[in-house]
Amino acid sequence: MAVLGFLGASSPSLWADELATWVLATAPLDDLLRVLKNADASIGPYYLFMHGWIGVFGDSELAMRAPSILAMTGATALTVGLGTRLAGRRVGVIAGLLFALMPAVSRYAHEARPYALAVFFAALATYLLVRVLDRPSTVGLVCYGLAVLLLGLAHFVALMLLAAHGLTVLSMCRSLIRRWLVAAALAVVAITPLMYLGQRQRGQISWIPELTGLRLLQTPGVLTGSLLMSGTLLVLGFLAFSWRAPALVWTLWAVLPTIGLGLVSVGVPMWLPRYLLFTLPAWVLLAATVVSRLRILRGAVFLALVGVLVVYDHVQIRGGAGHTHDSRAIGMVLNQHAVSSDAVMYGKFDEDFGPRLAVARYTDAAHRPNDVLAEVPAMAQGNFRAVECVSAVECAGDPDRVWVIRPGNRTDVLAGIGKDRETLLRAGYVTAQTWNLIGFTVALLTRKAPPAASGGIVKK
Secondary structure: OOHHHHHHOOOOOHHHHHHHHHHHHHHHHHHHHHHHHHOOOOHHHHHHHHHHHHHHHHHHHHHHHHHHHEEEEEEEHHHHHHHHHHHOHHHHHHHHHHHHHOOHHHHHOOOOHHHHHHHHHHHHHHHHHHHHHHOOOHHHHHHHHHHHHHHHHOHHHHHHHHHHHHHHHHHHHHHHHHHHHHHHHHHHOOOOHHHHHHHHHHHHHOOOOOOOOOHHHOOOOOOOHOHHHHHHHHHHHHHHHOOOHHHHHHHHHHHHHHHHHHHHHHHHOOOHHHHHHHHHHHHHHHHHHHOOEEEEEEHHHHHHHHHHHHHHHHHHHOOOOOOOOOOOHHHHHHHHHHOOOOEEEEOOOOHHHHHHHHHHHHHHHHHHHEOEEEEEEOOOOOOOOOOOOOOOHHOOOOOOOEEEEEEEOOOOOOOOOHHHHHHHHHHHEEEEEEEOOEEEEEEEEOOOOOOOOOOHHHHH
């Protein structure tokens, strides 16, 4: 997993969410704290951690993604440990190999976001719980409670794992349930203020669409990073479902958080496959339980076949657009064709964030166009996004060239950009060139030539 994690980790461009990590974690600490009062407090601990990490290791793609790579490596080791402890070494090793081979594991190991940390702490908390069930002790419960605390600080949704842990304790060691409740409750209480602040900022997830049957069907493929892998994992997982130990531990871990997120999403849309990434160790442990029943040669052939089938997916996620947006390509276009005297405009409020940060990240200062509509830059005065001028006509000035950068691939880059911007640009400019990049459209507009003066004889 460590080899796969560091292999090609710096190749994919930072996408919008990673750019948010970059701009928040590199902001002065006072600005970062002011922004967290208004937005993204739910993963504020991650931003604070990354602020310190970047201060030591820098903000290159590899440096920013290294914590996630290390977390996934640790999660792999814990998956092996869990399988070995409860079901034998063969199950543990097979589960570890399946986990490491899964494209989504490398994909989120290469992401400067807290999801890999949530996977690690979920695996750690489960491993510590299993140890406590074997040998109950106060020290063991304290360590377990700290792991749950860190799990919640990494991602609130991952605390749904506690439902699985509670039923595991009731099924395997009922006498421990009160002490477990105390340990879990103390951990949750410790982060309740942060959860309350995050709940007040619920607008941050207002963009998530409602849960539909189609989105539910798409979840396994997105969660594993491979359609073939998802089908294999689901079939093997369902075959291994059991209410007996040890499969009970992975069954509850895989199923209950998924059901819980689905029920919550009925009232508050929160269904994103990556929010369930922390259940992946459970799914591979279930699959490994079935594969371990094969003879060694057949099991080896199965693992080799899985490795071959996911090669294409691993190559894709290590490309420049491996995270769905080729943000670096924006910088390449501007560095070749733009000058600092040019102007740049973005789309309306809900689409300006990623392109604006991509320009800031990947464009040299000498080629960075003037952001004429930004009155207050992002991360200043407690604003997560830039504050733009109300009237584009008044703020745009009179530039000879205007760059327009918007997410998605568009045949008409000005359509829907905003009424005042569209009116201004259509009236005074013509599109000179358009670049359709992966995830973005970049267009260069130049001023229209004034109408030629008409000649002729003037008669008196």
